[in-house]
């Protein structure tokens with residue numbers, strides 16, 4: 001007999017046993033009350049008891065079967081519901097855990113005793129907590145490493161006053177913190193949920209935007225003020241003096257050039273920003289490209305009586321997949337800087353080196369150099385080391401920033417090394433193209 005059947009029979013027998021006494025008693029009473037003269041009076045009690053016992057047992061047996069069926073039915077229903085509920089709860093829990101894990105904000109649940117109920121990965125990273133810390137440490141022990149005024153007691157005080165957040169800084173990073181109470185099932189306060197967000201990058205971007213607008217306005221205002229001044233002087237009568245007029249017009253012309261350069265650079269930058277720039281990439285011999293750029297800059301170097309050397313002849317063609325115009329612009333920019341920031345009779349060496357999978361274009365000058373503490377900033381927009389040095393006002397401070405974006409847009413890199421008073425070396429690295437579409441594998 002299958003086990004289930006055996007089990008069911010046992011249960012039925014148990015129900016049957018429970019049912020016998022009441023059902024039998026009921027049947028005996030019914031039989032006793034049955035009005036009949038059929039049996040002699042002295043046997044009546046005995047017979048009705050026998051009939052009651054027989055019928056009662058039969059009925060108890062039938063009822064037990066009926067009940068067992070219903071009980072099983074109910075039990076099955078309840079089991080299914082229970083299982084459903086259980087799996088629903090488990091899947092809700094999993095869902096929540098996945099969300100908490102994926103979220104970039106740190107989320108921390110703290111009980112009223114300061115015990116850490118839950119801390120997601122981001123919270124552990126922000127507050128530099130190990131799994132052990134989460135299990136064993138009190139919230140205050142953790143937060144006091146970073147801030148004095150965000151203990152649980154203080155947070156509860158802030159909440160009393162209707163204050164739901166603040167900021168704190170640590171190790172050069174800035175964090176936004178928000179908190180709120182959570183309740184237990186009876187609506188009583190059970191603890192606080194604390195949300196932490198690293199806003200360092202966001203703040204940096206905001207500051208950069210403010211700086212950018214200020215810089216653009218300043219850069220445009222300077223030539224405009226100068227143009228306006230000279231024009232007014234001319235209108236006020238200076239125009240009578242032909243020599244003076246010529247001088248003033250030359251200044252106005254050069255200031256207009258400066259504004260033109262600036263606007264052109266800005267437009268280029270905004271194109272990169274919006275990623276609208278469409279590269280017209282094709283296979284180009286970088287050696288030929290650099291040779292042409294050196295030729296183009298030759299006149300400028302001669303005007304400063306500088307030596308401009310190109311060492312790339314022996315290399316033969318080296319093919320890179322690039323937007324020719326853009327990369328030429330970068331090379332010209334870097335050579336232009338070398339000429340601009342190198343004194344008369346200085347020396348500029350331009351070389352091409354072949355690495356494994358890469359080609360490096362180097363521009364080395366023996367010019368004024370860049371102070372070490374400013375070196376990391378030269379790729380920033382509008383950054384110029386010192387206007388009073390070398391080239392004065394002729395630069396916008398956008399050249400290297402644009403160059404970097406172009407090179408990066410090609411999957412390459414541009415680096416600068418310098419020693420103040422001794423010279424500067426700029427290296428432009430691009431991926432070599434051995435076969436069309438597949439750069440050589442290693443760097």
Ligand SMILES: Nc1ncnc2c1ncn2[C@@H]1O[C@H](COP(=O)(O)OP(=O)(O)O)[C@@H](O)[C@H]1O
Pocket residue numbers: 337338341342365367368369370378383384385386394395396397398399400401423424
């Ligand atoms: N070869 C170099 N020698 C010395 N300083 C340099 C050199 N190249 C760049 N710099 C410094 O980096 C700053 C940023 O360069 P860049 O973005 O090209 O702007 P700029 O328009 O002033 O040339 C320059 O203002 C200059 O101070």
Ligand SMILES: [Mg+2]
Pocket residue numbers: 333336337395397399400
């Ligand atoms: Mg420049």
